[in-house]
Amino acid sequence: MLFVSDNTAPVHPQVWDAMRAADAPDAPYDGDALSQRLDAAFSALFDRECAVVWTSTGTAANCLALATLVPPYGGVVCHDDAHIEQDEAGAPEFYTHGAKLMLAHGPHAKLTPENIAAVVDPIRDDVHRVQPCTIAITQATEQGCTYTPGELATLTAYARAKGFSVHMDGARFANAVAHLGCSAAEAGPAHGIDTLTFGMIKNGAMGAEALILFDPAKAAEAKRRHKRAGQLQSKGRFLAAQLLAMLDGDLWLANARAANAAATAIAGAAVHRLLYPCEANEVFVRCTAEERANLRDQGFVFYDWGPDAARFVAAWNTPAEAAQALAKAIASL
Incomplete structure (x- = not known):
């Protein structure tokens, strides 16, 4: 379950269609x-x-x-x-x-x-x-x-x-x-x-x-x-x-809303761990090296953010189920 970066997301089908039409x-x-x-x-x-x-x-x-x-x-x-x-x-x-x-x-x-x-x-x-x-x-x-x-x-x-x-x-x-x-x-x-x-x-x-x-x-x-x-x-x-x-x-806005919604779900489970307010599609969370290892063992992929924190990024295609699973995992740390 990828939360490394929104750069990991695929190309939106509407964009592929437009590029094919431009060919x-x-x-x-x-x-x-x-x-x-x-x-x-x-x-x-x-x-x-x-x-x-x-x-x-x-x-x-x-x-x-x-x-x-x-x-x-x-x-x-x-x-x-x-x-x-x-x-x-x-x-x-x-x-x-x-x-x-x-x-x-x-x-x-x-x-x-x-x-x-x-x-x-x-x-x-x-x-x-x-x-x-x-x-x-x-x-x-x-x-x-x-x-x-x-x-x-x-x-x-x-x-x-x-x-x-x-x-x-x-x-x-x-x-x-x-x-x-x-x-x-x-x-x-x-x-x-x-x-x-x-x-x-x-x-x-x-x-x-x-x-x-x-x-x-x-x-x-x-x-x-x-x-x-x-x-x-x-x-x-x-x-x-x-x-x-x-x-x-307004595909740009619909995609951003979807990414933000996934990030908000994650942030809601990490309120007392948040380094910064979640106002876009990134969530910065305080967690120890042991806790980060625990999350990775459950299949979550993300970046460490210094010695005692992690960054989770939601994308336009992040499944609600994946965001909810991460939220649950963070809440149970």
């Missing part, structure tokens, strides 16, 4: 009819004009967004538990040609004006210091928590006052929207987010993520960087097909 002659690269539909489709979802660039990985999407926003001599403020710091192997620095990650700390892997100010206010405004110019946040965060619309409004107002741009890593953006019960716009773009990586692979796609630029004027630069980074695939219609299939009938 016909069309223009190469991003000149095909499906790729040409992306801007309008995502603009309708977010109720604002945007430009969309497909990528094959979340790492590429995040780093291309940062490279478009940040000069090589600039700084990116992110949480010290952020994926761009912990799990992207220096790719942000590589794609930006040297921009510095500036690490802030705060509960639930969230940034606030206060913990950002603690990092940026001591920096002298002179040529001897890297100057911050972008804030990077994650929705939902690496600790499975979400920014509310009110928190985002406060954060982006602070960013605008400081002259900072804002990038949102949305690897689990769909799960955040499902938890918040708000529109896709209210979960991020409505508050002045400059760029968003809308994660689809963890949520039912095969190999396509959407890099969304809410200033379409930046699209030309992003596309040049996209090509230079080796991301411009010659048969781009198959990536576009996946993104459009995920939007069709």
